[in-house]
Amino acid sequence: MRRAGFTLIEAVIALALIGLVVTKLTLVMEEARRAHQEESVALALQDQAMILLDKIAYAIVGASRQRLDPEQLAPLSAAEIRFQISLGVEDGEPVWSDPEIIGLAEGSGQLYWGQNVGAAGERVVVWANTVSQMLEDELLNGEDDNGNDLADELGLAFVVDDKSVVIRLTLENVREGGERLQVTRETTVTCRN
Amino acid sequence: MLSRGIRRPRSRPTTALARAPRAGLSILEVLVTLSILVVAGSLFCQMLISGRRIRLVNHEKTLAADAARVVLERMRNTPFLEVYRDYNEDPTDDPGGNGTGPGSTFEVEGLSPMDGASAVGRVLFPSMAVQVASGGGGGGKLGGLGGGSLGGTTVTQYHVREDLVDARLGMPRDLTGDNRIDSANHSADYLLLPVCVRLEWKSGTGERRFEIVTQLGDFLMRPAALALLEEAPVLEEAQ
């Protein structure tokens, strides 16, 4: 009668094979997953930055240049912008919206849109929570550290140039392992009114 | 010893261990299982790679779209009748001086130009390259030396032309509001300016292209009305 079971050698070889393949597979998948994760986080952050910039740009595009505050700032910048957009015309005269503001809340990394802030009928909506306090590679030292001709610009910076507004935004996130990831994007929009 | 022709009666195993079904997997089963897992794992990785490729393509397209938007918005911030001369291929006609305009090409961070191309982005107008004779002097300019060209050369100029054929820009068409399509140079007197901002770049998945077509116009704004006071102010004398 033959005995049931594996011989020791068979068992060792099988275990070794299994271990080898599973380990290799696991390593490969883990590597792929990690690379994907890192890239996804970066791309997701870039994607979010573009969406935010689009949102800000479309909010400002209908603004009146005369009702834009700060009025003229280049080459300085501001972390918030106040504006009024045209709602139409009544009796031959333009009708303007209630005062609106888009800005960076101090210390919280929140990018918000507000209307009638500080007055009756105030509305505030937070559009993002991941805005960096300072623009990428910029330090609070009175100098232009990142070579963009601006000094000490915050994570959200508006630069007004005639009718155009240049919007710069840095978002940040933390990767696995605690490493900080920052993404900076900018766009330009021209007030149509 | 029993002969081969006689079968021993099969007896049931008596011990529990002996009675238990044989545990474990055969090596064949293990190998098949591992093969399936390897295939599944590789498919998963393949999917990650494809997904990454799609994300990159979309990301590049997003960069291209925003770059095109920035160029168009900057055009909007330029005096309307200077837009063509600022953004065409000819730096010598730039309103602010030779080469002061942004020009017709531009780079985009994150996108690589195609092989043989100088830049990723290009601004296209209903524009035609025209050979223009540039007189080498002439009597008027040289005072009393008499008339006649001293050996004129031809230079290439870029003109906005109403008779250019370009279906994407809706050409040919009247651009000055006189209801006529002519062959004159309208580089500085157009009423409406079709423009295409085109980007072509080399991607990991091949060559890609994106463009925005629009028409620029000059929307003159009425001067802001003076505020109406509730009471007529008291007039004062200047001291």
Next chain:
Amino acid sequence: MKAWTRNGDRIDAGRRGSALVLSLIAVATVVVLSASFSQFASAVADRQAQAIDKKQAFYLAEAGLTEAFAGFTCGKSGVVGGPEAPALLGDGLFWVEATELMPGIFRLDSTGMIGSGRARLSLVAQRGIDGIAALGVFSAGEVMVKAGSVIDAYDSTLGAYAGQADKTGAALGSNGTVTVVGTQLKPTTIQGDVTPGSEETVQVLGSVTISGSTTPALTTTELPEVIVPPVTMGAAQTHASPYPLIVPPGKVGYESLTVAAGAEVVIHGPAQVVLGSLTLAATAQLTFDTSQGPVRLYVEESVDLAAGSVMTTSSTNPAEVMFQVPAATAQPVALRSSGPFHGVIYAPQTTLLLGAGFESFGAVVAQAMTFEGAAKLHFDRNLAALAADDVLPVMLSWRLDELGSLPGSNPFDQLGVVKGSLAKPSLAHADQTLSIDYYDALNVYHQYVGLESEFDWSVVKTVIFATRDGVEVLFPRATSTKTGTYKSPGVLPIVDGPMI
């Protein structure tokens, strides 16, 4: 069923294939993870694609606004295509609807679609008006120019009048007869065209020099009414102090303003000032300070600038001051002051009395004009160019109404149109009834009334008068930087051929 191993041991059928089951479970897990990841990635990709399509749709809609506004500039209705037949531009489409909000004020709504993107923008525009300053010196009624008068022209952009050699280009016009009188001692000089009304003539008596044409106008020139801005009227003001009285910038009004002898009133721009009446005594002075902005003065009932008074401006740019008398007055508007006055004087319903020695730089237009003596009227040619800007429509408001995504990625299928059958933007404007008087290339006069789509614009050399759907067409300006036909009221093109 029972199976057996090679050793004769029995294998339970239920246990057979368990490895496969385990691997299938593992594969199923991987599949589920992949599916959810794929769905997430697909959602992100869709969002990115929609954002890109929205950008393109935004600029397509803006192209529509540009197309409609340009059409507006040419007197068209502003309607371009429609949802059933939009205009094709690039790989997308747009159409524009026009709604009249008030007389002369229209809202243009442009919709652009491409891929999955859809955008709607709206623009409110006000039609342009015919600039009256381009008329130069014009009287709707008969006008008689007294001996010793000078009517000439200059260009304020080239500096002061005195330093300019070219003083031609003046325009003296009327819907009636123009009589120009001069004497040996006081010859009258007109350096430009004198244009009487159609079927009227220019009568020249004595020593008169007219450098330009005297051909009658083809059409009667209508003077548009003055729209007085609403202001809060204050009490009557009388100023007799030696210190200048300051009228501050803004919209202000007073029942009357009387400036006594030796006193001065200064109006600071930017200002719109409405007065019931204006009286300047001899040696009184009225100054328009336009250093901060233009001044528009409206006097509704009476104007009396006595001889010896002074009406002057801080700037030499006539476009910055406009003195208007909107309605008919009981007495003629007496302008007997001395200057120099750089501005436009406009009184479409009343008579202007131009005192001996009256001198203005700019333009003078009235219902009727009487010269009491030798007046000097210097027409600023630059006003004609500026008036051409008044012809253009102006934008009152621009608004982003909607920016969204549509299901599917083919707007042509969505609207049920065939891409290849759509018209390009220039051919998508709504058709209108065109009524046009014009000269062709041979200077033969023609008239056409009918659908504009059936009219061949290439035969037109000069437009005399045109309407679209009954609305007068004002063409873009003809200047050194912009070409295009321009209707110049009262000025007749040179005719070389027969007139039909």
